Amino acid sequence: MLKNANDVDTVWDCGADLVVRNLEAQGVKHVFGIPGAKIDRVFDSLVDSTIETVVVRHEANAAFMAAAVGRLTGKAGVALVTSGPGCSNLATGLATANSEGDAMVAIGGAVKLDDRLKQVHQTMDTVSLFKPITKYSAEVVASSSISEVMSNAFRVAERPRPGAAFVSLPMDIVNAPAKGDVFTNLPAPAMGPAPADDIRTVAELLKEAHSPVLLLGLLASRPENAGAVRKFVAQTGVAVAGTYQAAGAIDAAQFTRFAGRVGLWNNQPGDRLIDQADVVVTVGYSPVEYDPPLWNRNVRRPLVHIDVLPADADRHYRPAVELVGDIAATLELLAAELDTLNASPEANAILATLAQARVTLTRKSADLGGCPVHPLRIVKELQDIVDAHTTMCVDMGSFHIWIARYLHSFRARQLLITNGQQTMGVALPWAIAASLVRPGEKIISVSGDGSFMQSSMELETAVRLKSNIVHVIWVDNMYNMVEIQEMKKYSRRSGVEFGPINFKAYAESFGAAGFAVRSADEPRLTLRQAMEVEGPAVVAIPVDYSDNPKLMEPLRADYLI
Template sequence: MKVAQLLIKCLENEGVEYIFGVPGEENIDLMDALLDSKIEFIVTRHETSAAFMAGTYGRLTGKPGVCLATLGPGATNLLTGVANANMDQCPLIAITGQAGLNRQHKISHQYYDLVNIYEPITKWNAQIKTPEIVPEVVRKAYQLANQEKPGATHIDLPEDVAGMEVDEPLLEITGRALPHAEEAIIKKAASLIEGSSYPLILAGNGITRGQASEELRTFVEKTNIPVVHSFMGKGALSWKDEASLLTAGLSGKDYITCGFEQADLIITIGFDMAETPPENWNPERSTPILHIDTEEAEIDSHYPVALNVIGDIKQNITQLMNVLADKKRSLDWVRSIREKALDELESYKQDNEFPVKPQKIISDLRDVLNDEDIAISDVGAHKMWMARMYHTAQPNTCLISNGLASMGVAVPSAIAAKMVFPERNIVAVCGDGSFLMTGAEMETAVRLNLPIIVLLWRDDGYGLIEWHQMKKFERPSHIRFGNPDFVQHAKSFGFEAIKIEKTEELRPALDKAISLKKPVLIDCAVDYRENMKLTEKLRGIRC
């Protein structure tokens, strides 16, 4: 068979269901081979969107998502989405077409050295220079993408190699179990916890990846140690649990700051350093860290590790729970933190001022979605509000990219999420700035008959940047832009579309969007004057 056919056979052997991408001249051998494959190729309207879809597929399934682009501009377009998956620890394999080997030694049409370009934003990448190495390259790319901590790998396939003949067997797939910590380490960890008066857990995305949410919940039930979530760890403990202190991640002060200030031990579990810098929640560098993760901690002066507990998170939590003395602590020291955060959201339920306040949008959205439904936040001011106030009962039901945090991620991610969970309601929460970066994927949603909901927060500008500008300089700079008629724009793609003219219309519009079982866009004007009001409010917090 041809190299391209063998590569597709290797991907089938790995259990790949979909490849997201844009075909090009240099990968036509691969595209032809896909016609005889059970793998479904999802044509996207931009290569960055393809990588966003593959990354979200990887995050939700735990299996590497696969994306494809041609050489040159196709490969460089793909780059942002690949970097996004890599920094968010989402397993992904990127495949790029490439110029033939006979013209890589000189300046050539659309040719760049993609292995060197992709090197900083992947765990591993390689070019297939000879036909015989295809099974090894695919197996290694898949294995490394999936290993903790997961991320992106890259395969570069020159067009002349793709058409060469090859006769190589597929490689056997072998599993790899993570080790667990030694008994002596577990006992030291238990001693640290038992010796602390006010321990606090910071739950990261690694808990979800390690499928350790139930173990965490049992651990908290036994110990009553309160839990703060990172943006990407939301839902590890249900927001309904009295021990949940909801979400941390704003760069300034918030209610949860008081919890961190009083804590005498911070237990980070599955925490990825890229999510939120420790200087935000351990500014004095004085609170020791018990680091429970699959890898040793990144070196950071604000992250003074007292002990590393490395290995399978699920097993290590269970081992730790088994050796801890029975001591159910009082939550009184953090009770007011939780109450203030929940009261803040509750106070906006009946607010009917227009444009709609961020708190009200989130209140209505939370009310209409079930616990298992998925809200996906794009990047912008709305992301900060969603992180603070959209509370979750299950892992991976509020997806926030907080590593690379690329704008434009929500609509492509909603498409991938709907493919993985067709029975759930999927809502892409977008700003008008981020939406138009990948909004052409509305056509993809319609073509694939995927009834996603796009909840558009419209403020005619880059609201998050304005927020930062106002905090530092008290005046905005070059953040305004014009917008199309979003209702007509969405309808031209085949979406149903609803424009909110007064606040009382939002909740019924969300209910209608869910009932239609069709792709729907809701155009909602947002009152971002609340951004600076929140800043002033948080400045006044006294612990």
Template sequence: MNTSDLLVRCLEDEGVEHVFGVPGEETEDLLFSLRDSDIEFIPVRHEQGAAFMVNVHGRLTGDAGVCLGTLGPGATNLMTGVADANLDKAPLVAITGQGGLERLHKESHQALDIVGMFEPITKWNTQLNDPDIITESVRKAFKVAEHEKPGATHLEFPEDVAGSETDTTPMAPRERVRLGSPDSDLLGRVGAFLEEADRPLIIAGNGAVRTDATTRLREFVETTGIPVASTYMGKGAISDRSPQSLLTLDSGDHQEASDAIEMADLILTVGYDIAEHDPAGWNEGADTVIVHIDSEPAEVYEAYNPTLELVCDISTALAKLTRRMDESETQFDETWYGDLRDHILDDITADPSEDDPFTVRTVLPVLRKVMDAEDVLISDVGSHKMRIAQNFPTYEPNTCIISNGLASMGISVPGGIAADLATDAEVVAATGDGGFLMNGAEIETATRVGCGYTILLFVDDDYGLISEKQHAHRGESFGTGLTNPDFTTLAESFGIDGYRPEEWDELEDVLREALTSTAMSLVEVPLE
């Protein structure tokens, strides 16, 4: 068969349903092999958008999706989204075209060392320079991308190799490698620490959500009464309806979670990821006992030097700890953090008054009211991300998707496409005017493939988060101001509904109508 046909058959065996990308001359054979397969190729408007789609797909499903770019600028355009997935610990396989092998030893048109460029932003990457290595390389790309901790991998496919003939057959996928149980002696020491503590606290990170450990975490918390503060990417690890939830770590607008950490005499970090959240923000100079429960050892970090590390399957460790605590009938006093939780809830659930202007913070209670617990909110990066992380109660895992590893702007609109394809829930893509115009052209992709999600667009004519930080440092801002098009007219030009509510009642009605509709829509919220 054609070698590109072999690669596509390998992708089919890996369970790939969609390939997102931009076509190119050097990927011609691969594109026509995709046409003749069970995989749907979805042309997008920018390669970065393709990588963001696969990032969100990986976050929601745990399975590696595929993004495609051609050589040169196609590959470099993919890089931001690939790096974002790698730092978000989202499984992703990127495929890029390349010129023929006969011209890569010399300077030639659009030829760059893409494998070298992708080296620092992937878990593994290689050039497919021989038909006989296709099957092993594709299998390795998916195995490495999906193995805990997941991330990005990359395959470069030269055009002459893609067009060559081969009689190789695909390599069968196998069950994913699972991490082992925790060491029994270490588990006993963790149990002893817990039994001696008066005010233990859990910090739940991305790994608690990603590894399907949420059920075990919730059982552990219900059994012991230990409070939980989540990172931005750990939102939903326990329900914010739980009396043990202190919502979000380092809560900016409200410092109750930070106050609880200072009061705690034992910290259990569960799936905590330093790339997402600097521990210096909550542990600078602290001498509190820290127990690290994760799939990998803790990074060597002055502000994060755990007393004990359980490197194992997180879910298994929590199940065994729950059994031990249940048998010892250890139950912690919940009164020490109850007032802190009450203050947080009072702050974030207050309905706005009729005279209040629209702000992200005051809009979020309205958004939460119209969204079901299983609906998915995808946040772009900017000042609105901080408010969503801190003030949007989340009840189920993977229902509030925040990129906080690389934290690149522009993820929410393309991410909404992946979420809409991957889930039956309603999807809201929240973004600011800065991030929206980076990948807003993917609305055309969304309408073409029949998506029906809601874009919630906060407009302040500014790179607001940078402005906030400059004001905090200098009392003024510079270089952050923007001008914008008429967004509702822009939405309508894409063939979708555009709304610009002016009053609170109108906002709630518009959001409710948009969420219940099967069509795409954009709701512009002008901020003061």
């Protein structure tokens, strides 16, 4: 690079160099992707940067990895792919990140500007393709705008509610010399708390309530917000439920006021707690996490919406008051207006009964025998190896519900769960990214045999990176979550069965350690052996899903399943 005479703009050998320097200015540590002719100049520029290039085996997985970086760090992860199918393969990953609230920027190669309206090799209007499923989708049309487009992509992806952004880089833009300055990482504008008058209005509403309840959402599990949530619950004693994606927002000290996670089917203790509430306060919640018609049929009771964005209008979600602003700061000011809040006898009974049921369930789970293995036994063994220095990434399937309902997590962003799109195949890519972001931790990822095979090619990536991962596969040779719903609706199954795989041999063929559980006595020992492996390990456990229909049935008050 060279400075010109008036020292205003820097001249770069190619646009790719300016792109990469902007990535460095944003603090990017890793770029996940697959090269191709339209984007290989950017990959070449990465060689001379401080950024590690992580070559993956499918572009959707690059997007999943970038999104996991965003969820774990708050800073947008980056996926880099070539034109045509390289970009279109990103679609599921971008849609997932956007609905999950995970900050990521995807960069896609494109044909030369002069060819973009012609039917040439790999021409595709990717900007239009991604507009409906991202927060930001733009093409760089001149090298002088590289820094502007890149900076805006990161700013939009990271705040106020995170999501996905896409940048199209035409081949001639990245290959030709460029002129422009790198945008340093512009400081995020500080978001203040909600207006004081609105906070006082909510305080009065909560003081008068007979049984208020907090419903926590994804943004409540951001570390800074989780700390404020915990202080609020400790001070007020308010009863709490959370969506699957709010995992870790409540710690052990407030566990007795926590009625568990809610989602999918309206039959959990947390659902009963919400049903009896006369005021519901949502914190960092998005309707994509749990449909309002399922938990808010009583639309006449007041709702309070605490978030970084106003609520979308919905006939089942009409807040009486919206506290829009910095969530942590808003909760702290609201707590300052309150003492201990009321709780109805019914709410206290739900929480007391639940506390006893948890003890009973733990004891029962440890005694479950037989092979295939009952889901609660597997959850119990996983719970016993998840400590403060472990991160868990959970795929989509029946196992997802068992873990979301019955595995406890007391650290913000310790348990990553997909629920916005309920995307299969995310767990292993998420785990690989987590092993890079949290190199001192053991990462446990969990999938079914169906969801695992949607991204299992990334085992090679995990082996190459020496990722500190234990991937646990629940094996039943079926898309079981679909099957149980088909049986309930039609009394027969369709399109859900597939053949067996020797996952131990499959893992070993990639160079990973492979383990296969063959009896009910083996999960505990086998999981601990896998945890001792340096590098990736795969544990296949045959699962008995015969109790799955109970997941959709009403629960007894004194028993969790």
